[in-house]
Amino acid sequence: MKIMVAIKRVVDYAVKVRIKSDKTGVETRNVKMSMNPFCEIALEEALKIKEAGFASEVIGVSFGPVECIDTLRTGLAMGADRAIHVDAPATLYPLAVAKLLKALVQIEKPGLLILGKQAIDDDCNQTGQMVAGLLNWPQGTFASKVVLDKEKKIATVDREVDGGLETLCLDLPAVITTDLRLNQPRYATLPNIMKAKSKPIKKMSVQELKVELRSDLEVVQVTEPPARKPGVILSSVDELIDKLKNEAHVI
Amino acid sequence: MVMYNRITAAAYRLLNQNKHSSFKIAHQRQLSPNFSRYNRSSSTSLAGFRHHCATVNLNQFHASYRWDLQKLSLVQFQNLSLIHHRSFGSVASTVVQRNPMFSTINSDDLIYFEKILGVKKVIQDHEELQTANTDWMHKYKGSSKLMLQPENATELSQILEYCNSRRLAVVPQGGNTGLVGGSVPVFDEIIINTRRMNSIIFFDKVSGVLVCEAGCILENLISFLDKEGFIMPLDLGAKGSCQIGGNISTNAGGLRLVRYGSLHGTVLGLEVVLANGSVIDMLGTLRKDNTGYDLKHLFIGSEGSLAIITKVSILTSPKLSSVNIAFLACQDYISCQKLLFQAKRRLGEILSAFEFLDAQAMNLVLHHLDGARNPLPSAIYNFYVLIETTGSNESNDKEKLEAFLVHAMESSLVSDGALAQDYSQATSFWHIREGIPEALMKAGAVYKYDLSLPVEKMYDLVEEMRIRLGAAANVVGYGHLGDGNLHLNVSAPQYDDAILAQIEPFVYEWTSRHRGSISAEHGLGLMKAEKIYYSKSSETVQLMASIKKILDPNGILNPYKVIPSSLVS
CATH class of the missing domain: 3.30.70.2740 (Alpha-Beta Plaits)
Structure with missing residues (x-):
């Protein structure tokens, strides 16, 4: 069985994002880009499944400009066997990605497609669900535990829902999207970074996949949340009462 | 005098070496004045003893290791029948006596301080003083009854002028993160805390010169500069509490020294207040200034014993966007050295940190530090090296670092390693190295x-x-x-x-x-003041004492520290 993992290149989790001056989006020039943390978790899970003997190959796929290859290389250094880069514009919306993924699934025929539950840049949380719909595969979203049964060809997925856990049993092939607590992704070690250099990254185009990129959405504007006013240190209780009364109007 | 000190140093060494030998050594017991849990038992230990008198012979002297003693002629030594009086301090039980020349605070003093500073900046609160009297490792504890928090050089000048005339000893204190007991009182010295002097005065984006007050917390400066696209030339684990004035007073090194050099290079100017209250303006912002003696260097690393720093002019560097961090494992120490040699050559200008820790340190971190995760869990290695590169071009730097690492792997200098793929991984690598002191404290x-x-x-x-x-x-x-x-x-x-x-x-x-x-x-602080001769010749120490005498004739600034007290009292 092959496992396909979707990998997105995003602004690094630790970077404080800045809005472009024309408010069309977030500044990405000269900003550290990394693999979406949820995609890292998805890849880690795929690697674990492979190491446990349930899968024969892990394929990382990414859609976007040529820089995505760096992110795929990171995935290969973590342990993916090969990668596919589909050259596409930087801005892709979930439905487009879901269609592209569906096209790749039909070529590669994996037994499992694992995605992060969402990307930390647009927080859409839609791609996994859409691709499951398009493929007509069962889906286990927000997975916090995944157990595979090779004989019965099923996956048991624990989902984190409000106030508890829900356990689902999915027939393979299936789509799984990963939550934060599923696993702790491994580091890319030097020997694996060296090995990754010779692993293949296949280049494909949107046309080859016969997907028409059409956007039903338009971003009107992106703005920063209003800045929080700094706190003040007051010298007495009387002053506090005065401020609560006359400035905050809460008492 | 010079000879006497030299000989004293020699005898001091010999005494240490021959504690159990047949030398006639008379012990005189003395309790340490700074009573703390660490020196309770010092009265029964050798380290806590004061060696009062000794005779030393020539052959023993030859066995001495002190490098500068080789310069001492034998003639000088043969005439020696030495009587000296020197303490052998342990870590926390450095035996010093309160200098009787110093006065104690009286109510008139308090009235004066409240008059010039106002009530808020004159702290007598027991709890606040307790914190200020103790260093962060809880190793040194003074018994000061008063802390002053001047807001500017004028206020500080008035304080010091008064203290000098009254012979009231003072201890300058910044973030109190020192490790050698330099920033806490030994006895009842008045604590002069710089935390209120915390404004940023000036920043120039072209030259990168930052001028600020001494009480600015390092981390605040780092975040201020971060917004401007610059970085401080120093970074250290205590950045959240330590103040730039204290950093300069102790000539702090830290994690980036390999790249940006010592503070002697990056500090461009200082404003200091001398013991007599004179405000000395050396607050230049120039990189080149060869007019007379460059006196600011005297105050960098003098640990508050010559003056109190009030303002700082420091050269900052542009923050470069591409930072890469590798965490590597080496099988032996020689490999670490070879790796350093190679890193300097192959990484050149982008190398910004080269840190090492041994297996024991790693083990402590993994057991005692929250959130620490072994980047290389597959085996236990004897040494770990953390290499950081900082440059302006992400892909160039990465290529350079990877080529270096591949070479290091192929030549077996490195047994294993991990390269941070994003900031959180980078932070977790640094967390291991920076968390060692915390892990040690917990252990x-x-x-x-x-x-x-x-x-x-x-x-x-x-x-x-x-x-x-x-x-x-x-x-x-x-x-x-x-x-x-x-x-x-x-x-x-x-x-x-x-x-x-x-x-x-x-x-x-x-x-x-x-x-x-x-x-x-x-720094030397209280812990190592008496140990200075291990690293400095007696002539050098004597010259230091002379400078101290000129700048602080009454010895009120941070007494009992840096220089052996016998030379200054």
Whole structure:
């Protein structure tokens, strides 16, 4: 069985994002880009499944400009066997990605497609669900535990829902999207970074996949949340009462 | 006088070496004045003794390691029938007596201080004073009854002028993160806290010059500069509390020294207040200024013993966007050295940190530090090296670093390694290195030594110490390999004079013998004031004392520290 993992290149989790001056989006020039943390978790899970003997190959796929290859290389250094880069514009919306993924699934025929539950840049949380719909595969979203049964060809997925856990049993092939607590992704070690250099990254185009990129959405504007006013240190209780009364109007 | 001191130093060394020999040594017991849990038992320990009198013979003298003693002629020594009076301090029980020349605070003093500062800045609150009297390791404890918090140089000048005329001793205090007891009072010195002097005065984006007050917290400066696209030339674990004035007073080194050099290079100017209250404006912002003696250098690293720094002009560097961090494993110390040699050549200008830790340090971190995760869990290695590169071009830098790492792997210098793929991984690698002191604190008692040594000899000391102490304690070595700075730490379940006697003076003698420094970046403070001769010739120390006499004739500034008290009182 092959496992396909979707990998997105995003602004690094630790970077404080800045809005472009024309408010069309977030500044990405000269900003550290990394693999979406949820995609890292998805890849880690795929690697674990492979190491446990349930899968024969892990394929990382990414859609976007040529820089995505760096992110795929990171995935290969973590342990993916090969990668596919589909050259596409930087801005892709979930439905487009879901269609592209569906096209790749039909070529590669994996037994499992694992995605992060969402990307930390647009927080859409839609791609996994859409691709499951398009493929007509069962889906286990927000997975916090995944157990595979090779004989019965099923996956048991624990989902984190409000106030508890829900356990689902999915027939393979299936789509799984990963939550934060599923696993702790491994580091890319030097020997694996060296090995990754010779692993293949296949280049494909949107046309080859016969997907028409059409956007039903338009971003009107992106703005920063209003800045929080700094706190003040007051010298007495009387002053506090005065401020609560006359400035905050809460008492 | 010079000769006397030289001989004193020699005898001092000999006494230490021959504690158990047949020399006639009379012991005189004396309790340490700074009573704390660490020196309770010092009265019964060798380290706590004061050696009062000794005779020394020639052959023994030849066995001495002190490098500068070789210069001492035998004639001088033969005439010697030495009587001296010097204390042998342990880590916390450095035996000093309150200088009787100093006055004690009276109610008139308090009235005066409240008049010039206002009530808010004159602190007599017991709890606040308790914190200010104790260093952060809880190793040194003074008994000051008064803390003053001047807001500017004018206020400080009035304070010092008054204290000088009244012979009231003072201790300057910033973030109080020092490791050698330099920032807390020994007795009842008035604490002069700089925290209210915390404004940023000026920043120039073209030159990168930052002018600010001494009480600015390092981390605040770092975040201020971050918004401007610049970085401070120094970074250290205590950045959240330590203040720039204290950093400069102690000439702090830290993690980026290998790249940006010492504060002697990056500090462009200072404003200081002398003991007599004169405000000395040396607050230049120029990189080049050859007009007369460059006096600011006297105050960098003088640990508040010559003046109190009030303003700082410092050169900052542009923040470069591409930072890469590798965490590597080496099988032996020689590989670490070779790796450093290769890193300097192959990474060149982008190398910004080269840190090392041994397996014992790694083990402590993994057991005691929250959130620490071993990047290389597949095996246990003897040494770990953290390499950071900082440059302006992401893909170039990464390519360079990867080529270097591949070479290091192929030539077996590195057994394994991980390269941070994003900031959170980078942070978790730094967390291991920066968290060692915290892990050590959690593990129990810790004896800390901060030594500069030739890189090739550095780790021998750790191994020798391990043999000396056996199972009694855990000897840990880590530090700034790129700067030849070893942090030798001995971790034990509790403080124990038997362990201390095994460590000191051995560690100082060893360092001296290899022409190292007994204080690379922590300073001398109270802990090592009397140990200065291990790293400096007696003529040098004498000259230091003369300078101190000129700038602070009454010795009120941070007394009992930096220079042996016999020279200044």
